Amino acid sequence: MPIQGPSDTTTIIAIAGASASGKSLLASSIYQQLAPKLGSQQLAVIAEDAYYRDQSHLPMEQRVLTDYDQPSAFEHDLLVEHLAVLKSGGSVEVPQYDFRRHTRRSKALSIVSPRVVMVEGILLLSVPALRDCFDVRIFVDTPLDLCLLRRIRRDTEERGRSLHSVIEQYERTVRPAYHQHIAPARQHADLVVTEGGQNTVAIDLITTKIRQLIEC
Numbered sequence: 001m002p003i004q005g006p007s008d009t010t011t012i013i014a015i016a017g018a019s020a021s022g023k024s025l026l027a028s029s030i031y032q033q034l035a036p037k038l039g040s041q042q043l044a045v046i047a048e049d050a051y052y053r054d055q056s057h058l059p060m061e062q063r064v065l066t067d068y069d070q071p072s073a074f075e076h077d078l079l080v081e082h083l084a085v086l087k088s089g090g091s092v093e094v095p096q097y098d099f100r101r102h103t104r105r106s107k108a109l110s111i112v113s114p115r116v117v118m119v120e121g122i123l124l125l126s127v128p129a130l131r132d133c134f135d136v137r138i139f140v141d142t143p144l145d146l147c148l149l150r151r152i153r154r155d156t157e158e159r160g161r162s163l164h165s166v167i168e169q170y171e172r173t174v175r176p177a178y179h180q181h182i183a184p185a186r187q188h189a190d191l192v193v194t195e196g197g198q199n200t201v202a203i204d205l206i207t208t209k210i211r212q213l214i215e216c
């Protein structure tokens with residue numbers, strides 16, 4: 001049996017914020033800082049993106065038209081179910097998502113009884129049933145112009161997009177959903193982090209808090 005925290009449950013942390021605000025980088029920076037002390041097998045990072053709905057039954061022309069910035073694009077029920085299992089010390093099979101093909105990969109990834117789970121994603125604090133799953137809620141607050149510039153770079157280099165498609169999608173779904181769902185959820189955060197994954201003071205504070213929570 002894995003060693004568990006003081007309340008015998010897994011600590012689950014949400015890292016929310018706009019697309020390309022630095023959520024993944026922040027999660028990875030916290031992971032790097034905690035792993036030597038805690039052991040990498042005790043830590044897990046889950047992307048909300050992994051829970052985008054499978055669209056393998058749809059032709060590609062239809063997949064590109066999906067609005068990926070609304071809650072309906074995600075299988076949030078499955079994420080809530082997985083977080084409940086992890087919370088009680090269990091293991092789950094997390095789906096994997098292919099951004100180039102806009103659908104799930106065939107293989108899932110096993111996450112086996114970690115003590116700390118960090119979940120990063122755009123809508124984690126916007127959906128009440130999800131919001132309730134977390135012990136610590138973090139919001140990465142990065143100016144939207146920087147997010148757009150970073151998204152252009154990332155999506156053209158890593159997600160197989162053209163500049164034209166990034167801009168079209170940004171105007172059609174990304175920016176409206178930021179104002180409709182993401183920005184209003186900032187009020188539900190315990191901690192707001194500027195400078196994302198490069199805010200070393202915030203990273204130190206968060207890792208200290210996590211270690212306190214699990215008495216490491």
Ligand SMILES: Nc1ncnc2c1ncn2[C@@H]1O[C@H](COP(=O)(O)OP(=O)(O)O)[C@@H](O)[C@H]1O
Nearest residue numbers: 019020021022023024025150154195196197198
């Ligand atoms: N503080 C930062 N300074 C410069 N680049 C950054 C910073 N934070 C993130 N990035 C870069 O911006 C892109 C988006 O960051 P990422 O962490 O993937 O965002 P998110 O997970 O919020 O979508 C990545 O290429 C990342 O390396």
Ligand SMILES: O=c1ccn([C@@H]2O[C@H](COP(=O)(O)O)[C@@H](O)[C@H]2O)c(=O)[nH]1
Nearest residue numbers: 018019020049052068069099102122174
């Ligand atoms: O098939 C897809 C699925 C999602 N997106 C976009 O991804 C971002 C969320 O991911 P981040 O890593 O937080 O940026 C969201 O804004 C979707 O628009 C996509 O383009 N295609």
